Amino acid sequence: MHSDQMQLNKTPLAWLLLSVFAVVIPHARHLSVWVILAVCLIITWRVQIFRGRWSIPKRWTKLILVSGSILGLKLLYHSLLGLEPMVALLITSMVLKLLEMYRQKDAMAVVLLCFFTTAAQFLFGQTALDFFYGLFCSLLLLATLVSLNRNGSRQTQNNLAVGLRLAIQCLPVMLFLFFFFPRIGSLWSVPLPQNTAKTGISNVISPGDISRLAQDGGKAFTATFNNTIPTNEQLYWRGLVMSEFDGRQWSLNRWSSASAGGIVKWQGQSIKGRAMDWYNRAQRESKPIEYQIILEPTQQQWLYALPLADLTLGASGTTRDFTTIYHTPIAKRLVYRVESTLSYKIEPQQLPSWFRQRNLSLPEGYNSKTVAMAQKWRAEGARPGQIIDRFLSMITRDYTYTLEAPLLARDSVDDFLWNTKAGYCEHYASAFVVFMRAAGIPARVVAGYQGGEKIEDFIQVSQADAHAWAEVWLEGEGWKRVDPTAAIAPERVRSGVRAVFDRSVRNPLSMEAYRHIDLLNRLRLQIDVFNYRWQTFVLNYNSDRQLSLVQKIFGAKNLWQMAFMVSSVIVLCVAIFVLLAYLKQRPNALAPEIKAIRRLEKKIAKLGLVRRPGETVSQFLTRAGHRLPRQAKSLQEILLNFEKVTYQNQPQHLTALKTQIEQFKAR
Amino acid sequence: MFWPSLTALFNRHFNRFLQKTIPRQASVSLSQKKLFILPTKSGWFFLLAALLIWLLGTNYENNLALALAYFLISVFLVSIIHTFKNLHHLHVRLTGSVPGFKGDATDIKIQFSSKSKPHYGIATGWPKQSSSVVDVAAKASTDAVVSCQLQRRGWFDPGRLKIESSYPLGLWRCWSLIDLDLELLSYPRPLECEMASMRPDMESSQEQGSVTTEGNEEFENLKAFKPGDSLKHIAWKQHAQGRGLFTKRYSDHHGQQIALDWSSLPGKDLEERLSCLCYQALRVSKTGQPYSLQLPGQFIPASTGPAHLQKVLRSLALYASTEGTMAGNA
Numbered sequence: 002m003h004s005d006q007m008q009l010n011k012t013p014l015a016w017l018l019l020s021v022f023a024v025v026i027p028h029a030r031h032l033s034v035w036v037i038l039a040v041c042l043i044i045t046w047r048v049q050i051f052r053g054r055w056s057i058p059k060r061w062t063k064l065i066l067v068s069g070s071i072l073g074l075k076l077l078y079h080s081l082l083g084l085e086p087m088v089a090l091l092i093t094s095m096v097l098k099l100l101e102m103y104r105q106k107d108a109m110a111v112v113l114l115c116f117f118t119t120a121a122q123f124l125f126g127q128t129a130l131d132f133f134y135g136l137f138c139s140l141l142l143l144a145t146l147v148s149l150n151r152n153g154s155r156q157t158q159n160n161l162a163v164g165l166r167l168a169i170q171c172l173p174v175m176l177f178l179f180f181f182f183p184r185i186g187s188l189w190s191v192p193l194p195q196n197t198a199k200t201g202i203s204n205v206i207s208p209g210d211i212s213r214l215a216q217d218g219g220k221a222f223t224a225t226f227n228n229t230i231p232t233n234e235q236l237y238w239r240g241l242v243m244s245e246f247d248g249r250q251w252s253l254n255r256w257s258s259a260s261a262g263g264i265v266k267w268q269g270q271s272i273k274g275r276a277m278d279w280y281n282r283a284q285r286e287s288k289p290i291e292y293q294i295i296l297e298p299t300q301q302q303w304l305y306a307l308p309l310a311d312l313t314l315g316a317s318g319t320t321r322d323f324t325t326i327y328h329t330p331i332a333k334r335l336v337y338r339v340e341s342t343l344s345y346k347i348e349p350q351q352l353p354s355w356f357r358q359r360n361l362s363l364p365e366g367y368n369s370k371t372v373a374m375a376q377k378w379r380a381e382g383a384r385p386g387q388i389i390d391r392f393l394s395m396i397t398r399d400y401t402y403t404l405e406a407p408l409l410a411r412d413s414v415d416d417f418l419w420n421t422k423a424g425y426c427e428h429y430a431s432a433f434v435v436f437m438r439a440a441g442i443p444a445r446v447v448a449g450y451q452g453g454e455k456i457e458d459f460i461q462v463s464q465a466d467a468h469a470w471a472e473v474w475l476e477g478e479g480w481k482r483v484d485p486t487a488a489i490a491p492e493r494v495r496s497g498v499r500a501v502f503d504r505s506v507r508n509p510l511s512m513e514a515y516r517h518i519d520l521l522n523r524l525r526l527q528i529d530v531f532n533y534r535w536q537t538f539v540l541n542y543n544s545d546r547q548l549s550l551v552q553k554i555f556g557a558k559n560l561w562q563m564a565f566m567v568s569s570v571i572v573l574c575v576a577i578f579v580l581l582a583y584l585k586q587r588p589n590a591l592a593p594e595i596k597a598i599r600r601l602e603k604k605i606a607k608l609g610l611v612r613r614p615g616e617t618v619s620q621f622l623t624r625a626g627h628r629l630p631r632q633a634k635s636l637q638e639i640l641l642n643f644e645k646v647t648y649q650n651q652p653q654h655l656t657a658l659k660t661q662i663e664q665f666k667a668r
Numbered sequence: 669m670f671w672p673s674l675t676a677l678f679n680r681h682f683n684r685f686l687q688k689t690i691p692r693q694a695s696v697s698l699s700q701k702k703l704f705i706l707p708t709k710s711g712w713f714f715l716l717a718a719l720l721i722w723l724l725g726t727n728y729e730n731n732l733a734l735a736l737a738y739f740l741i742s743v744f745l746v747s748i749i750h751t752f753k754n755l756h757h758l759h760v761r762l763t764g765s766v767p768g769f770k771g772d773a774t775d776i777k778i779q780f781s782s783k784s785k786p787h788y789g790i791a792t793g794w795p796k797q798s799s800s801v802v803d804v805a806a807k808a809s810t811d812a813v814v815s816c817q818l819q820r821r822g823w824f825d826p827g828r829l830k831i832e833s834s835y836p837l838g839l840w841r842c843w844s845l846i847d848l849d850l851e852l853l854s855y856p857r858p859l860e861c862e863m864a865s866m867r868p869d870m871e872s873s874q875e876q877g878s879v880t881t882e883g884n885e886e887f888e889n890l891k892a893f894k895p896g897d898s899l900k901h902i903a904w905k906q907h908a909q910g911r912g913l914f915t916k917r918y919s920d921h922h923g924q925q926i927a928l929d930w931s932s933l934p935g936k937d938l939e940e941r942l943s944c945l946c947y948q949a950l951r952v953s954k955t956g957q958p959y960s961l962q963l964p965g966q967f968i969p970a971s972t973g974p975a976h977l978q979k980v981l982r983s984l985a986l987y988a989s990t991e992g993t994m995a996g997n998a
Contacts, residue, residue, distance in 0.1 A: 109710045109838065113717040116740065120721040123732035132732050139739060143837065150838040151789055151803075163836050167746060174742035179735050184726075191727045333728075540731050 009108060009149075014051055016145040016160065017108055018044055021099065024118040024138045025092055031125055033077045036089050039070065043096040050100075058100050066097060084192040088121045108149055115142050127334065129535045140164050181551065181567045184544035201299045202240055202448045202467055207250040208413050211448070212404045212425035214467045215498065218511030221450060221466070222305060223533055225459045226292040231307070233452045234494050235343055237470065237482060238305040238462060240449035242322035244360050246438075248367035249413050251431060251446045265326065267318040279321060279348070283309055284479075287344035295536050296335045302326040305449055305462075307341040308482075314338070321356075322445070323347055323480075336541050349479035352443060360443035360474065368414040368435055375439030385442045385475055392436055393488040396429065402490035404502060426493075429485035430469040443474035447482070452497035456529055465498055465505050465513060594646045594655060597662045601639065604667045605629075618643060635665060686828065692849040695761040698831065702844045705752055707744075711839035715744055744839055751840040754833050758787050758804065760846060763811065767853035767981070769946075773815045774852060778829075781809035789835040794826065795845065818854040821939070822989025826850055855985045858950055859943030861933075925970040926952050926959040928980070942984050949984070953977045963987055 009017075025032075025040055049055035058066065070093045071081075078086035095114040102108055119138045123131060143164030151160070201221055202214065222238075243251040266272065266280045289311070296305065304317060304325040314337035316328040327335065352360075363372065378388055399422060406424040410416040414435045417428050424432075430446050437444035451468035453460040470484040487494040493501045499516070506513040512528070515521040548563065555566040591599070602612050605625055612621045622640045626633035642658040645651045690702045707715070718740035725733030759781045768774035780790060786806040792814050793799020804810045816826045829850075832843035892914060903914040928948050933941045945961070952959045953972070960970035961980045966987070968980055 105838075106710070109713070113713060116717055116721065116736070120724055120733045120736050123730050123736070124724075124728055127730065127732050132735070135732065135736060136739075139736065143743065146837045146839075147835075150835050167743065167750065167836065168739075171739060171742040171746050174745060175735065175738045178738035178741065179731075182738065187727050187729055188723070189727060539735075542731055543729070 009103065009105065011051070012160075013105075013108065013145065013148040014047075016141070016148045017102075017111060018047060018099070020115050020138065020141040020145050021096065021111065023141055024115045024122070025096075027122045027126070027131065027134060028088060028092060028118070031085050032089055032092070035073065035077060036093060039073075040092065040096050043099060047099045047102075063097075063101065066100070070097065082192065084124060087192070088118075088124075091121060092118060105149055108145075112142055112145055112149075127540050129532060129539075132535075132539075136168075140168055143167055180542070180547065181563075181570075183564050183567070184547050186544065200297070201301065201464065202303070204241060204243075204301070205250050205252045206243060206427055206431075206446065206448055206469060208409050208417070208424065208428050208431065209406060211427040211467050211469050212406065215425070215465045215505055216404060216507040217464055218506035218508050218513040219464045220297055220529075221299075221462045221464055222294050222296040223459050223461050223536070224292050224294050224453065225537075226290065228290065230455065230460060231290065231343065233497055234487075235307070236450075236452050236460070237307065237447075237468075237484075238450040238453075238466075239308050239310075239324055239447055240303040240305045242320070242324050242445055242447050242472070244322075244445040246362075246364060246431075246435065248364040249411075251434075264321040265318040267328075268312065268315060270318075279353075280319065282348045282350070283323060284346040284349065285309060285342035285344075286346065287342055289340040289342045291338065291340050293336065293338050295533075295541070296331060296337070298331050298333050298335075300330045300332060302328075302330055304331075304335075304337065306339045307343060309342045309345040309347070311340045311342075312337055313340075334536070334540065346479040348474070349477055351476075352474060357443050357474075360445050361438050361441065363435060363438050368412045370412070370415045371418055371432070371435055372439040375436045379440045385437075385440075385473070388437070388440050388442065389473065389483060392433060393483075393485060396485060397488050400424075400429075400489050402429075402486065402493065402501070404505060426484075426486045427469040429489060430471045433471045433483065433485045437471070437473055445472050446470075447472055451484075451494060454497070454499065456526055456533070459533055461529055461533070463506075463513060468498075592647075594643055594658060597655075597659050598643060601662045601665060604662075604665060608667050629667070632665070632667070635661065639665070686845055686847075690828075690844065690846055692847045694849045695759070696844075696846045696848065698755050698758045698760065698844050698846075700756065702846070703752060703755055703842055704844065705748060705840055705842040708834055708838060708841045711744065711841075714740065714839050718744065743837070747837045747839050750836050751834060751842045753785075754787055754835045755790070755831065755842045755844065757783050757785075758790065758831070759783065760831060760848070762848040762850065765850065765852050767855060767978075767985070768818050769855045770818050770821045770857040772857075773817050774854075776814045776816055776826075776829075776848075776850065776852070777811060778814065778848065779809050779811050780804045782806055787833070789833050791830075791832050793830055795828070795830045799830070799832075816852065818852060821854050821856050821942070822985055824852045824854040826852065853982065853985055855981045856939065856942040856946040858947040859940060860947055861944040924957065926957055927962060927970075928952070928959055929962040930964055931962070938988060942987060946981065946984050949977065949980045 022044060025037075029037055046055055050057055071090070074086055074089055074093065075081060078089065080086065081090060091114065095111060095118060098107065098111050098114065102111060116139070119135045119142075122135060122138075140161070141164075144160040147160040147163045200219065203210070241253060243253055245252045264276075264279075266277055270277075272278075272280055290307075292307075294305065304312065304314070304327055306312065306325050309323060310319075310325050312325050314327075314335075317337070318326055318328070320326060375388075378391065383391065401423040402425070403423050404425055406417075406428055407421045409421065409428075414432045417424055418432050418436075427446075427448075434444040434446050446469055448467075448469045450462045450466040451470070452466050453462040454466075455461075468486070470482060470486065472480045472482055474480050484494060490501055498505055504514065504517055506516070508514055512521065512525040515525070551563045551566065555563070598618055602621075608629070610625055610628055616624075619640055622636050626636045629636070639658065639661050642654045642661065645654045646658060690696070696702070718737050721733055721740065722737035725731070725735075725737055761779045761781070762776070763779045764777040766774050778792065780787070780802065782804045784806060787804040789801055790804060790812075791799040791801045792812050794814075794816070800812060800814070802810050802812045814829065818824050828845040828847050830843055830845055832841055834841045892912070906912070906914050928945050930941060930945065933944050936944065945963075949959065949961070953974075953976075956972060958970040958972045959980075961968040961983065963983060966983055968976075968983060
């Protein structure tokens with residue numbers, strides 16, 4: 002038997018099909034339904050071939066299958082170059098290989114493709130669950146390999162147990178390599194997941210959007226502060242600034258939208274000339290606080306941070322509205338450090354006229370009642386500060402704060418302010434900004450998150466914390482945050498959304514929906530803590546952390562020193578192992594009398610007299626005595642002493658034996 | 669020109685090395701020195717897959733993909749020990765071999781026994797040939813049969829036997845080339861030929877056979893048993909019928925001895941003559957007639973029975989087969 006030519010038996014085939022099925026499951030997150038159907042069909046086909054019900058595909062059938070699947074993928078994904086189509090192609094080719102798998106060699110190819118599929122799974126999700134599931138798949142694949150290699154013999158032993166034992170023995174080696182094998186950065190640019198839906202706050206806000214998002218739940222990001230965590234009222238995580246209003250929905254100004262080539266000061270870009278002047282018009286007036294944010298992928302560019310933020314992250318930038326963005330949509334979890342100055346003044350002196358105009362413009366023919374009211378207040382001679390206060394005290398009286406706001410008519414702000422009088426943060430923010438603009442005060446809507454859930458030593462911000470508020474520009478003070486929600490529902494800002502709405506999240510798939518059930522809530526918090534640790538210790542382990550870990554352990558200063566240290570540790574380990582193996586292998590140390598006789602043999606060997614194999618010491622010494630008659634007597638004495646020590650158990654003669662041998666001269 | 673001489677040089681040195689580390693022994697315990705281990709083709713592909721996954725993890729800066737790559741690499745490394753241990757301390761013993769005719773396949777029986785742990789997927793065979801697979805349970809023994817093509821007449825040494833296993837993962841192949849001190853007796857290949865020397869005898873025996881089938885009296889072929897008659901020739905049927913103890917009268921009927929004589933086959937070369945004699949011996953032994961064998965310098969007196977046949981075949985096998993041909997095959 003050459004094992005790779007063996008036919009496949011039932012047990013290995015069953016293991017293999019099980020593993021194929023297992024590795025494909027996590028990809029259901031992104032695979033098209035058609036691919037999943039094809040996978041199920043082909044696995045069924047293979048089972049039926051084994052049962053002898055269906056036939057093995059002929060050559061032309063295979064040709065049709067292969068070209069058909071490539072064409073199908075091309076139609077489904079438009080191009081085969083993205084990550085999703087490539088993974089779909091990998092999975093399709095893996096299951097197609099099942100149809101022409103006759104021998105063990107083919108099965109090995111499928112197993113390797115399965116390992117690839119598991120690796121590709123991690124590109125779409127890196128939670129602890131993903132990891133343990135991947136580990137489980139690897140275990141199945143090991144069991145499959147064991148089963149394949151016992152193909153010729155009876156499969157009595159538990160293949161999974163063998164695989165598990167092997168895997169457990171592998172763990173220390175794997176951990177060592179993981180932590181100490183030198184990390185090098187990305188070698189070339191690679192396609193990232195694309196077709197995943199955008200999550201979180203979108204770049205357009207209509208009335209009802211934020212409340213819908215808040216009810217969906219789901220994690221947005223976690224923040225870990227170096228020192229003390231600011232109070233909940235200070236946690237305004239700025240994301241997007243919206244200054245374009247079309248009468249119903251707020252959107253990004255086309256000039257500030259980075260993807261449309263808006264004004265952005267990128268990290269590392271020097272500030273030269275008047276074009277970048279605006280960047281220097283922000284005054285930081287307190288000591289910055291430092292924290293780290295782990296942002297879940299949103300497929301959008303916004304980097305959430307407390308104002309006024311300075312990021313330590315390559316390829317990030319600051320927009321004209323002092324929000325922070327990333328150069329591409331965020332397709333994988335992103336970690337960045339931020340220094341935020343909570344007390345600041347942005348452009349306190351003067352706004353450029355175009356900029357001022359942008360933050361004052363209102364669409365013609367919308368919300369006429371609101372505009373008229375604002376102009377009336379303005380005509381009464383009130384200063385901007387007074388108008389703001391008057392508005393806020395107006396809404397404090399008979400307005401309600403609710404997640405289930407009634408639908409609004411065409412003039413949404415009019416309908417809300419003077420008719421329904423019930424809404425969520427985006428209603429208040431929108432109405433406030435429209436009112437201020439009508440009153441001649443530059444104002445804009447800011448979308449982001451407010452507050453967060455404090456779990457152990459970090460803050461977890463979920464979609465339930467999504468929030469919209471306003472910023473107005475006041476001369477001498479610059480852009481100033483005004484949150485109308487704080488006026489209508491101060492609890493929301495002071496203690497977070499969870500204090501106001503006991504069950505804000507309604508999505509039955511979100512764990513946050515079960516906050517009211519104590520056990521489930523505690524479980525959720527435990528999972529969140531575990532995931533947070535997982536992220537900080539496993540997923541964010543990179544070359545910097547590796548270096549600091551190695552520095553801590555070995556005191557190395559750079560990558561090369563580290564490589565040297567690590568390789569010397571490996572060499573040391575191997576050397577110890579080899580030495581132990583050698584010591585185990587080596588025959589027991591010779592007895593001293595035998596050693597002495599060996600010395601004597603060497604002396605006699607100089608005269609060409611060698612002890613033959615199988616010749617006893619006495620035979621040899623007698624023979625030597627015949628050949629060397631002059632020394633026959635001393636040889637006789639040596640033999641006598643040797644026999645006393647060895648056979649009569651009289652070790653006191655050992656010294657005599659040694660001296661005799663020492664003094665013996667072969668002549 | 670250069671390459672073949674290099675491989676020949678390597679083979680010579682390797683054979684010398686093998687003779688030193690794994691000497692001829694009918695019973696071998698596979699110790700560390702006697703085992704070799706290298707990755708299989710699948711093993712190399714597995715390593716390649718691990719490296720590709722590592723590249724994937726590095727490029728995507730994906731720690732989990734990296735972890736998987738390191739896991740696969742450690743699986744590759746750790747399975748060395750497992751594959752090695754699977755053969756380590758396995759005891760192999762030659763239990764028997766059957767002589768055969770040159771060109772035929774004969775079976776060699778070997779026994780694997782385990783001291784303490786089970787051994788799985790042990791394949792036994794000749795290098796570069798297919799082999800059979802057995803499992804050996806802990807503290808038990810298992811028999812395996814290896815078939816061997818007898819390529820030469822006389823004592824035939826099939827060379828070193830390969831014991832291999834790639835259990836548990838098929839990533840590494842551990843093997844040993846053991847010399848079980850095999851000496852297989854290979855008879856000349858029977859060659860159909862004129863049986864000049866025995867033709868008349870054959871005819872007479874056929875005639876007599878026709879007489880006995882015609883005559884209805886079975887007693888005609890029997891004589892009274894006397895001590896010394898072979899037990900094999902006792903007419904047990906008649907004895908069971910209570911008619912007394914009789915001996916079948918083979919020898920009397922087929923009384924004529926047949927002489928298989930080397931000199932009766934002139935004009936043929938040595939191997940052909942031996943093959944002819946072998947054929948004749950087999951043929952005659954079926955009739956039950958006694959036959960003798962005359963080879964130059966050797967004479968085996970006439971007799972019958974399987975032991976006689978063996979003796980005759982053995983001398984045919986060993987006739988003029990030198991020591992050199994025996995050992996010349998490694």
